[in-house]
Amino acid sequence: MAKTNYESVVILTPVLSEKMLQEAANSFEKLITENGGELIHKENWGLTKMAYPIQSKTTGFYQIFEFVADTETELIDKLELAYRRDEQVLRYLTIKLDKHAVKYNERRRNGEFNKPKQKKEDAPAIEQASPAKAEAEVTPQESED
């Protein structure tokens, strides 16, 4: 019964309303917690510009989940099945995190990288969330020692 940290990035269509976005995020969150996963962190980047169009859409809502789950449960299968069935999902990526990644994410969350970081999940409006993210994302890796 080995526990592993996972991270899941989901890109949702930009046509969603704020409420639908919340609903979609909550449904995935529920799926994680109900199947034996333990949600560590949830992050919403808001409407973000993509580097290339997916399904002829140039922007998307980025939602990130970090959770701990058993390696033997079918949580990942179920989660990815839910992603594939959901038409609002443009793209998803689920990865296992190694110990360095877990540490890195923790530090990033605590805002340890020297930057005037505005907590992303606290940023209420989408227009605010995106530039805050862009600023925040520039520095973290260089500043690590």
Added chain:
Amino acid sequence: MAKRKRYTRTPVVRPKKYCRFKKSGIKYIDYKNPDFLMAFINEQGKLLPRRITGTSLKYQRKVATAVKRCRHIALLPYVADEMK
């Protein structure tokens, strides 16, 4: 036949390349940070070889994975003409 003139090449002194991950102790390369990964791709969006960036093999593999993940979630392009 006259002897061929020997050329003595003056060696070009370049600063020694180093692996920035080893030097600064970075253990994990975040794939959600395209601005950082820009240092390891050329203007077409292709991965730069180790001999140019100086990255050690261990971290070059990690860079490659991170760039590929970053492309998948559409934060970096698969193909581009002028990125920088």
